[in-house]
Amino acid sequence: MDRITVIGGGFAGLTAAITAAEAGASVTVHEAHHTLGGRARTAEGPYRTNEGPHALYSAGPHWTWLKQRDLIGPLAPVPAREAARLRLHHKGALRRTPPFAMLKLLRRSCQQAPEDVDFMTWATGQAGAEGARAAANYAAVALFHHDPGSLSAAFVQERLRRAMRLPPEANCPRGGWANVIDRMAGRAWNLGVRMETLARVDRLPVGKGPVVVATSLASARRLLGDASLTWPSGRTALIDLALTSRRGDAFAVSDLDAPGWIERFTARDRTLAPAGEQLVQGQIPIAPEESGADGVARAEHLLDLAFEGWPERVTWRRESVASGRTGAVDPPGTSWRDRPSIDRGDDVYLVGDQVAAPGVLSEVSFNSALEAVALALRIRERLDLKRA
Structure with a gap:
């Protein structure tokens, strides 16, 4: 069984974890905070605010993926x-x-x-x-x-x-984005994903299979020691x-x-x-x-x-x-293809909303997570064949 480590338990990290687990991989998620969700967290208390405006665009690929797994939950239409x-x-x-x-x-x-x-x-x-x-x-x-x-x-x-x-394409989950994250976490748990919170990672794990880095670009830049990981x-x-x-x-x-x-x-x-x-x-x-x-x-x-x-x-x-x-954001003369690549070499893959994947808003995180898992599992199969 492939072993995959996911660093970051936000929307991108949970998407990668679920996708890898559905493909049969053994997955561990490391999240630095005490709760999952990243920027998709919803505040507790009487005022259920998200960390900034959030919306799910219903024509995007992640909409179908989430609906098929019953991960969206009730919506709040206008x-x-x-x-x-x-x-x-x-x-x-x-x-x-x-x-x-x-x-x-x-x-x-x-x-x-x-x-x-x-x-x-x-x-x-x-x-x-x-x-x-x-x-x-x-x-x-x-x-x-x-x-x-x-x-x-x-x-x-x-x-x-x-x-x-x-x-309108934009939809909001009833009760805030935390409800979507809770459903995704439950799906991951049922698939056997191991989720460790308050588990900040300061260096990449060695010898434990592919690593998916699902953090902000600034955090990934520090973790990977790669000054080229920048994008406006x-x-x-x-x-x-x-x-x-x-x-x-x-x-x-x-x-x-x-x-x-x-x-x-x-x-x-x-x-x-x-x-x-x-x-x-x-x-x-x-x-x-x-x-x-x-x-x-x-x-x-x-x-x-x-x-x-x-x-x-x-x-x-x-x-x-x-x-x-x-x-x-893409300046003139660039497109999503010019952003930091998902495959960083040495079995390390970068996902999130500032990497080389198409889409609008959270669709970029989703698309990059699926691509990273597909690359990771395919590369591992090739290595196994070479050893055989």
Whole structure:
């Protein structure tokens, strides 16, 4: 039986562990924290917040994989009456509909955008400067980057089309992402996966079979001693608020004047906050020279427009900055194929959301985990044949 070690018990690590165990391998997962989940953890207590906005896109390959194994659980769809309360911040005011020029980028002729041109240049040729800028900022909901227009046109356009698809692709598990992680952990346990928490790994195990490193790119860089493990990512100010409920609050606000998104998550799922309270989460991408306070100030301006009297209604508040924790972004002239490779040699494989695998948001972690396990098991078989 093949033995595989997985370092990291987040979404990518659990996907790799389940896949390897289903193929008959003996798997051990090492997780540095006392709970599994990584960035897919959900806070305990009265306010069930995720570590930043999370969504499962239903057209992705991991959706089918999770559904087949009954790992998603109940979902929290957006009621139609709430969906009608989506607001767009454009030219300093809240609007119900996007600028017409922005919709031009959803035409069939715009499906394929070039990799070697920045999005703003390409989209301006398709929809004009105003439509291009609004579209770039709207796409930030799946980018977490302060200047989406400067990134590869192909990279941004794929995320824009998926974010604007009707019916919406983005789904949220009821009760937060922790429910998905708990189901994945249960599946792994039933398959015989050994899971060790509070088990920080400072050096790679030797002689124990293939190793799958399912950590952040920064942690992998230190663990593997490989300075080449770098790739650009976003930097985002996050704000979580609990507000006393009030009729007329927006469901979500997308900023088309600058990148940013605020959503009232209890519009989907009332279990995320106590009765009579609303849980609101915002993500505002910030530039390298900006502080978290700059992002929070922009978020508060959107709150002023969409949540009347919100300062007097706050019952709980939390702020943070996510730096390099929101997935890869591809500059012009690059694609996912140019990111750090999964196969690092010597039976070591790298998985996560900043490696060479396709997809949007968590799909990158999922695809890289499946590829890593396939490579690991195939290579082991070849070595066994050579020895025979």
